[in-house]
Amino acid sequence: MIDASRPIRVRFAPSPTGYLHVGGGRTALYNWLFARRYGGTFILRSDDTDRERSTDEFAADIIESMRWLGLDWDEGIEVGGPQPTYHQSERFARYQAVAHQLLADGRAYYSFASPEQLDTFRKEAQAAGLPPAYDGRFRVDADEAARRIAAGERAPIRFAVERPGVTEFADLVRGDMRFEHVQVDDFVILRSDGSPTYHLASTVDDVDFDISHVVRGEDLLSSTPKHILLTEAMGSARATYAHLPLLRGPDGAKLSKRHGHTSINSYRDAGFLAEALRNYLAILSWSPGDDEEIVSLADMADRFELTDVSKNPAVFDVTKLEWMNGVYIRELSGDGFVGRVRALVEADLGRELAGDDVRTLEEILPHVQERAKVLTEIPEQVRFLFGDITYDETSWDKVMRKDGADVAVAGASEALDQLSEWSIEAVEGALRAMLETHELSARKGLQPLRVAVTGSSISPPLFESIAALGRDRTLERLSAASAKLAEAM
């Protein structure tokens, strides 16, 4: 499968016309894995021929998202390499030169067919059930073309597809592909304004950068004959192609903005770990073979095969990503977890944490780590430790209106007040004793305390929370809750 005569060089070539999305991230990941697996070179190129829609913000996001995912590239934008540039926008002269060379070689021609002519042709072909691919029927002879161009007329350059003919190739993912040339139109390579089309720019780059394997989305599968034809017309050896199945939304259509969050950065911001997203993306269309699903990047790079990639389009399932993220969160070391979470908590609080607050955070975090799915859900769970309490109304209504709530709160206040030592064990001992004296079940007696102390019926473990909160503030909250209960009577 691997052609040893040619060094392995792959590329990921996003257009900075949007944020790097998860589908692109997966394509990048597979390219990266393939390169790492076979000791190849991974190149990051910027397909920014569309100057109107390309922005610096998107360009920066692509780089940032790639780095965040941990996908480093050996050559390309930012890092450089043997090529003077990896931006298509800076290579227009080269594309124009290739187009004119093709023209000189008779492999391309100036096309004077009007949009109306083309349109009519397509409609008629379609009505007759024939391929709607433009077959060059309005092409004028070279002399006339030269005359008209010399006279100042502007026209796009089209590639002259050989007809009849057929292009075949073995796709690493899809298998043997065969396209009859009647289905391939004489496609434009250089527009009349001198700008290259995607087909030209992308192919010229792949040739110039000596790309050995083109690994990309299935949406480009039907354009592949054009790229092969162009490559060979340039006198170069074609690359090996691998077309990855598309990612879909829950409704089955190609994953897009309307399915909600699709950008890599939105997942980062939503509290997902790069290692989780990366693992999920890898597993989405590829399997390491055994029943393992949690796989490290190194392990993936050891086992990845393009020929093992699934042909089926895959639905991007956020629920499973969340589960996987939880797994990775729990795998984090305690310090690592504090490191990732601290800034989020500080942002939520609107202030920096220092001294005792840091210790408090470190105390409670292990208990929060066990139950988190995304990092962003954490600040609200620890908020009660760092500021004034706010009661969640639903929780209050559900818990504090029940019999025994007042008894429990008062009893806890008394029990904790007398405590000589303040620790999780001491707190637990005192409260359990309190439950017994008042003949309260754990559920009935402890839930009111949870609401009184944390403000919510959902919180980190109670004894740990109280221990972390400290005696003074716990007693304060208990008496505040007592007062609030009394006033409701």
Add this chain to the structure above:
RNA sequence: GGCCCCGUCGUCCAGCGGCCUAGGACGCCUGCCUUUCAAGCCGGUAACGCGGGUUCGAAUCCCGUCGGGGCCA
């Protein structure tokens, strides 16, 4: 409309002619644990789109059909 691709539990993946009364994971549903929520553990639910072939034998091969998707327009 033309061409191309795909079709195993709700979702993702395994399966590459017999090991399949189809396996794993997420989800969902029980139960256990339990101070809440999670996590963890136990068990369960659920699929080879359909129809023809080929073969001693098909989820696996072939044909058709239906369905979904992509590209071009």
